[in-house]
Structure formats: structure tokens, C-alpha cells
Amino acid sequence: MSQALHALCCLTLALLAPLASAASDTLLLQNAQVVDVEQGTVQLLDVLVEGDRISALLPPGDGPDGGQRVDLAGRYLIPGLWDMHVHFEGRDLVEDNALLLPVYLAYGVTAVRDASGSLADTVLQWRGEIARGERLGPRIFTSGQKFEGIDSLWEGDREVGNREQMLAGMDEQQELGVDFIKVTENTLPPELFLQTVAEAHRRGLLVSTHVPLGLGIFELAEAGLSSIEHASYLLRLGYIDKENVDEETIARQVRDGRLGTEQANAAYSDHFDQDTANAAYMRLAAAGVAVTPTLIGGRQLAWLAESDHREDAFLRYLTDDFTAKYQWRIDRMAGETEDQRAARKARYNLTAAQVPQLQAAGVTLLAGSDSAALNTYVYPAQALHDELALFTDAGLSPLHALQAATINGARFMRLGDDYGSIAPGKQADLVVLEENPLEDIRATTRIQALVHGGQLYDRAVLDALLEQAAARKKALEAGTP
Ligand SMILES: [Zn+2]
Incomplete structure (x- = not known):
């Protein structure tokens, strides 16, 4: 020891x-x-x-x-429970995040998968310290810096503007020994996004992503995607209109510049057919793509107006500087109308309802909280338990919820034998x-x-x-x- x-x-x-x-x-x-x-x-x-x-x-x-x-x-x-989607975030919050590592253990969480934040170097250091028994905390899996396009919204990401930069970034991440590759869609063009997924897969790395409007989920699956982060993206698979325009068609139109992102989002929010989605979920299961639903963040935001978080017990572990980061979403939502709030709740409910449907289709579910200083009232460690409760509230069996936080994560990380x-x-x-x-x-x-x-x-x-x-x-x- x-x-x-x-x-x-x-x-x-x-x-x-x-x-x-x-x-x-x-x-x-x-x-x-x-x-x-x-x-x-x-x-x-x-x-x-x-x-x-x-x-x-x-x-x-x-x-x-x-x-x-x-x-x-x-x-x-x-x-031990595994939280398959967390973020350690905030360059000014290193110690504020570090003090939470033992808290994970106290909440029964023995492993976390860091889906990238602004502290890539620090998280790699913690990962080593914990593995060597020098620091108390859950086993950490980390993507290191996530891949993004130039001038993205995110702090501390790996911004790439062309294939050469992407390959160099991948070399570097691999050298650091990251546990998987994470890709998000803020400014990364669809073609380069797809190449990043394909390259990670070619190198035998796990790759987890958001879904850009300009790419179809099955294009990503064919390129070797390991998991989709956030079930909200899957609602697109329930889209099909009278002219048989579906998600793949919309993605192609966005990529070709024939459809704007606002129009695409409007089309998706306009229409959802569960049978169409379920058929796509069977394809997703066959393609071996896992899904990390991350419900709790959306749940907290949708019911923000009628919730009082001032007495939440978990606040005793979160510094004022940490919770100060919650404010940007609160501010951004302050002007929402009743209709917008109702739409947000309906969208949450529809997303949550996909969880048992995904399970029934045979898709591997990974329980992840998306806890992060930037994710308002998604408390580290505790939020994994909240997530599991939301899974069963949405109709998943307790056994399947428990699998999502144990064996599914271990197998996904190729550590099912251990x-x-x-x-x-x-x-x-x-x-x-x-x-x-x-x-x-x-x-x-x-x-x-x-x-x-x-x-x-x-x-x-x-x-x-x-x-x-x-x-x-x-x-x-x-x-x-
Ligand atoms: Zn996240």
C-alpha cells in the first residue's frame, strides 16, 4: 500500500x-x-x-x-458501480474536482469513464496515481482531449482542421495511453468527424461520439463507432416523412448544404415514430454500437423552474466555485416560455422512453451521469444513482439498470474478464x-x-x-x- x-x-x-x-x-x-x-x-x-x-x-x-x-x-x-460518462472540468477547479474522487468510492462508484473535459493532463495524472495506490478514488478511464474542429466552444479540446492534424492528434492521444477516443460536433466538419471515427477504429481504439447533424448514425456505425453518447440523438432515428425522407437523407442534405441545421432540427423535433426508431435500434444492436443515455442532466434542466436545490445534501462536497459553473445554463434558460418548458419536458420524456426500447432491441446500455461542473445539478457520484432510478422510472427493469452500471461497462471497456x-x-x-x-x-x-x-x-x-x-x-x- x-x-x-x-x-x-x-x-x-x-x-x-x-x-x-x-x-x-x-x-x-x-x-x-x-x-x-x-x-x-x-x-x-x-x-x-x-x-x-x-x-x-x-x-x-x-x-x-x-x-x-x-x-x-x-x-x-x-x-462496484461504473459511471460511464463523467467530466472533470474547469482549469480553475482542479482541487475542487480532486476532493470528489474519494466521494465516488463512498457512493459505491469504483470506476468512472471521463468523456473529456478541460483537465486532460490532470486526469491522466490522477488515473496513474489511483492505479498505483497513491490517491484514493475510482479507477479512471479517460479519453484525454476530445477531438473537435477549429475554434470550438470547448476549452482544452484537441482542435483539428484537416486529416493531417487529426492523425497527429490521434498519435499523441495514443502515446498518452488514453482509454478511448471522444469526438464532438461543435465545429468539426462531418467528413473529418467520420474520418476521426474510422481512424480510431482502424487503430483498435474505442470511440465514443455525439452525432453531428451532417452524419447519419449508421454512417458512424459503419466507420466503427463504439458508443453514442446521449440518447437524445437517437430520436432522429424515429424520423420518416411521407416522401420517405429519413435521418440518413436529412444528414446527407445537411452535409451537401441543401438543408440548414435549424431546418434539420425543426424536422426532427416535428416528428417521431416509435416503430421506425425501434427498427433502427435493431440495426444499431446488430452493428454493436452501445448507447450511454445520460438522462439526469436533461431531467434536471426540464424541471429546473419547479425545483429548489438549495438544500441538496450533495452541496456539502461542492465548492462555491464549482457550483458557480451551473449558472450559465440557468441564465440561458431563464427566458424560456411556458411552451418552451413544456416542450423540454416532452422531449425529456420521449428520450427517457427510448431506454427500455433500446434494451428490448438488444442495444448495450451504458449508465453514465454526465456529471460535470458545467452540467447543472448533475452531482458527481450521486447522479449515477439518479440515472439508474430514471432508467427504471422509464420502464427498464432494475436488473437491466444494474447491468448498465456494471457488466455492460466492463465488457465495453474490454475488461469483462476482470x-x-x-x-x-x-x-x-x-x-x-x-x-x-x-x-x-x-x-x-x-x-x-x-x-x-x-x-x-x-x-x-x-x-x-x-x-x-x-x-x-x-x-x-x-x-x-
Ligand atoms: Zn458529457
Whole structure:
């Protein structure tokens, strides 16, 4: 164990609770209701952890003597949760973001996929520190800088204006060892966007993107797209008019300059046919393109006017500078009319309704919160739980919601042999819940303990991590870090 982590553990252990007695090489979790996230079953078992791996699932009482033993007394055991879409953002918010890393663990989130922000170098550094045990936090996957066009809206992205620049950028990202490539559509022309996806795919890299108006979703799929970020783009697949003009036709017309972006958006918002969309979702599933719906951000904005967030518990971990970034969206929406608000809600509801339809079509769903300082009231760590609740509110089963936050993400990252379920040989990243998440997914918020990298953190330790984060926030605000 590293010095830093050791010091933290000692600090928290001093507060403690018999559960987290001194670490030993084996940890036996007795009488756990082990949730099989693949089968959707629950079985009472003892789980033996050796080092940072699960070594055996045993009938209760069959575990070896010695080592650390904890009786979970029938509590539920799930794999650590993965948030497949977060952003670490704000060059002036490095420490404000860093203090949240242990908070993820306290919320049962053992891995996050950073879909790029303005802190690419810092996030790569955190990724290494966490992997080496020098910093406490979830495993980080990061895209590094995302690809964009010249003079894009985004801070800290990799702006490319032609194929040579794109190739050079890809070389550099690969050299840095990013975990996937992210591409967005603010100023990147459709042709170069498509080439970026194809190039990432050619190099064997995962590639996750938004969808430009000038490209059809299946053009991207054919170029090797791994995942679409934000289900709102999929509503385009429900478009078909009397002349059989569909999404691919509109994309071609936008690309050729025959249709303006406003006209294209108007056409899409004008019309949606669920059967047309569902047929396209089957094609998407066959093409192996995953979807990260990211509902919670849209939900928070659509109901902003009637929500009071001033007493939200999570604010104790967010600095004033962090939440100050929320204001731009609030300001931008301040002038919305009743009709616009109603349209926003309807669009949210229609987007959310796609989640069970995508699942039914066989599309891999990835649970991602899109938490970021720029995404208003989408709280890091907590928002993943909110997202899962929105999935089931929209009609997804709790099992499918849980899969989206565990096994689906692990397989997507090509780490399905090591993560994502509770099985011998897999990493011992485990969350102990008071209630059965297969009955109500909101059970993921009632965390009694965490096993991370084979180390047990009981509720008191998790609470101590939260207290430290709250104290750190206050110190940053007071200018006495
Ligand atoms: Zn995002």
C-alpha cells in the first residue's frame, strides 16, 4: 500500500468500527446475498477475497479459518458501480474536482469513464496515481482531449482542421495511453468527424461520439463507432416523412448544404415514430454500437423552474466555485416560455422512453451521469444513482439498470474478464447494500460497506471519507487548503 493511502486508512481506521480491522491477505465476506448481475439471481454465499481478487464463492460456512472475516448477515452484494460518462472540468477547479474522487468510492462508484473535459493532463495524472495506490478514488478511464474542429466552444479540446492534424492528434492521444477516443460536433466538419471515427477504429481504439447533424448514425456505425453518447440523438432515428425522407437523407442534405441545421432540427423535433426508431435500434444492436443515455442532466434542466436545490445534501462536497459553473445554463434558460418548458419536458420524456426500447432491441446500455461542473445539478457520484432510478422510472427493469452500471461497462471497456460481476478471478470491487437492488434499484444508494481493490471500507470509513471531502471543500472556500 502506498504511503498516502496508508496514511488515509490509518486516519480513518482510527475512527473505527470492528468491520475494518487491520488488513490481512484474505477477506471472507460471510452470508452475503450475492447478486448475479448476468442471471438476475441472488444466492446466499460466502465470498473469499485474496489480495485484490475474488478467489472463491462458497456455501455459507465453508470458508477457511483465519484472515479477516465479516458477517454480512444477508445483506446484498453487487459489483462496484461504473459511471460511464463523467467530466472533470474547469482549469480553475482542479482541487475542487480532486476532493470528489474519494466521494465516488463512498457512493459505491469504483470506476468512472471521463468523456473529456478541460483537465486532460490532470486526469491522466490522477488515473496513474489511483492505479498505483497513491490517491484514493475510482479507477479512471479517460479519453484525454476530445477531438473537435477549429475554434470550438470547448476549452482544452484537441482542435483539428484537416486529416493531417487529426492523425497527429490521434498519435499523441495514443502515446498518452488514453482509454478511448471522444469526438464532438461543435465545429468539426462531418467528413473529418467520420474520418476521426474510422481512424480510431482502424487503430483498435474505442470511440465514443455525439452525432453531428451532417452524419447519419449508421454512417458512424459503419466507420466503427463504439458508443453514442446521449440518447437524445437517437430520436432522429424515429424520423420518416411521407416522401420517405429519413435521418440518413436529412444528414446527407445537411452535409451537401441543401438543408440548414435549424431546418434539420425543426424536422426532427416535428416528428417521431416509435416503430421506425425501434427498427433502427435493431440495426444499431446488430452493428454493436452501445448507447450511454445520460438522462439526469436533461431531467434536471426540464424541471429546473419547479425545483429548489438549495438544500441538496450533495452541496456539502461542492465548492462555491464549482457550483458557480451551473449558472450559465440557468441564465440561458431563464427566458424560456411556458411552451418552451413544456416542450423540454416532452422531449425529456420521449428520450427517457427510448431506454427500455433500446434494451428490448438488444442495444448495450451504458449508465453514465454526465456529471460535470458545467452540467447543472448533475452531482458527481450521486447522479449515477439518479440515472439508474430514471432508467427504471422509464420502464427498464432494475436488473437491466444494474447491468448498465456494471457488466455492460466492463465488457465495453474490454475488461469483462476482470470486472463487472462477482465471480472467482475478478477484481474484488464490491458494494454491500442493505436491500435488494433487483427489487428496487434505489437500493444502490443504501450502502453499508465497500470492498475496493480487496480492501474493506465499512460505513464508518465511508462516512469518514465524506467528512474529509466536506472539510476539504470548506478549506478550499476559505482559501486555506
Ligand atoms: Zn458529457
